[in-house]
Amino acid sequence: KAGVTQTPRYLIKTRGQQVTLSCSPISGHRSVSWYQQTPGQGLQFLFEYFSETQRNKGNFPGRFSGRQFSNSRSEMNVSTLELGDSALYLCASSLEVNEKLFFGSGTQLSVL
Amino acid sequence: GNSVTQMEGPVTLSEEAFLTINCTYTATGYPSLFWYVQYPGEGLQLLLKATKADDKGSNKGFEATYRKETTSFHLEKGSVQVSDSAVYFCALILSGGYQKVTFGTGTKLQVIP
Numbered sequence: 001k002a003g004v005t006q007t008p009r010y011l012i013k014t015r016g017q018q019v020t021l022s023c024s025p026i027s028g029h030r031s032v033s034w035y036q037q038t039p040g041q042g043l044q045f046l047f048e049y050f051s052e053t054q055r056n057k058g059n060f061p062g063r064f065s066g067r068q069f070s071n072s073r074s075e076m077n078v079s080t081l082e083l084g085d086s087a088l089y090l091c092a093s094s095l096e097v098n099e100k101l102f103f104g105s106g107t108q109l110s111v112l
Numbered sequence: 113g114n115s116v117t118q119m120e121g122p123v124t125l126s127e128e129a130f131l132t133i134n135c136t137y138t139a140t141g142y143p144s145l146f147w148y149v150q151y152p153g154e155g156l157q158l159l160l161k162a163t164k165a166d167d168k169g170s171n172k173g174f175e176a177t178y179r180k181e182t183t184s185f186h187l188e189k190g191s192v193q194v195s196d197s198a199v200y201f202c203a204l205i206l207s208g209g210y211q212k213v214t215f216g217t218g219t220k221l222q223v224i225p
Contacts (some may be wrong), residue, residue, distance in 0.1 A: 004155070015150070042217035043201065056212040090155055100146070101213065103155030 002027065006091050013109045015106040018079040021107045025072050025093030032074040033101070034066060040108035047090075048055075049074055080107075086111045114139045116202050118216035120131075124191055125223050131218045133187040135176075135202035143204040145169075145178055145185040150199045150218070159200070192223045 005024040013019050025032050033048035033056075045058040049068035061097050072093070078085055079111040092101035119134040137143065137225060144163045148156040160169030174189045202216040217221035 001212070035215075045212050045214075048212060058212070085185040093157075100158045100161065101148075101156070103148075103157065105155045 004093050004102050005092060006089075006104035006107050008107060009105065010108045010110075012074065013081050015081055016082060017070075017081050018077065019081060019109065020075055020077045020111075021077075021089055021091075023073070023074045023091030024095075026102055029049050029093035029095050029102070031094045031096060032068055032072060033092050034074070034076050035090045035092065036089055037062075037106070038086075043090070047077065055102055079085060081103075081111045083111050085109065095104075114143070114204060114206065114214045116204055116214055116216035118200075118202050118219050121199075121218070121220040123221050124162070124221060125221070127194055127223055127225050128191045129223075131187070131189040131192045131196075131221065133200055133202075134219070135185045135187065135216060137183050137185065138200070138205050139183075139204055141206045143206050146200040146203040146205070146213075147174070147176055147185070147187050148202065148203060148215075152198070153177055156201060171185060192221070194223045194225055197223045 007022045031050045034046040036044045047066050048056040052068045063079045068074045088106045090106045092103045117136050122133045146161045147159040149159045150156045160171040162169040168177045176185050178188035184219045199217045199218045199220045204212050205213045
């Protein structure tokens with residue numbers, strides 16, 4: 001069974017641009033959550049989707065948004081990028097909510 | 113709110129040394145507790161878990177016991193290997209409804225030969 005797939009693996013953008021990251025969960029998993037990982041802040045929860053509905057949201061500005069499609073694939077979008085958005089963005093899927101998470105390798109975003 | 117506190121890293125140990133990484137938590141309900149591990153360049157992987165007080169989670173020689181009285185879930189291994197070098201995250205999730213996972217800040221372990 002294929003694991004959680006995140007694309008692209010690396011991304012370089014400039015301030016003010018917008019970016020879309022993609023996550024394909026493990027087949028059959030309906031819950032997808034997103035995390036931002038930085039050396040200073042550790043893992044910060046962004047949001048979680050279950051069956052195309054956002055179930056939980058972290059404390060991030062409205063520039064960060066996401067969605068989930070009917071096949072459980074998920075995208076997150078960051079608009080008007082800032083230097084501080086440089087981070088590793090991790091996606092995780094689980095079979096149901098509140099179950100163990102399976103993580104992708106992440107997308108390393110650098111904002112110049 | 114819920115929170116997880118881990119010991120600051122990095123932790124540097126010689127091969128075959130004993131490992132303890134401390135983790136304490138604050139939760140408004142009855143959480144399940146987890147340890148995840150992140151190897152360089154990869155995402156996190158579940159290492160072990162415990163769902164109720166006095167449960168012991170174990171995997172790959174690592175162990176952690178859910179201590180409700182001290183709100184702790186310390187990770188231990190009797191003899192570390194170079195291949196254990198990674199970042200370790202303690203985490204909790206409350207039961208019931210749609211709860212988000214709360215992670216600690218991570219503790220980097222470096223094992224030297």
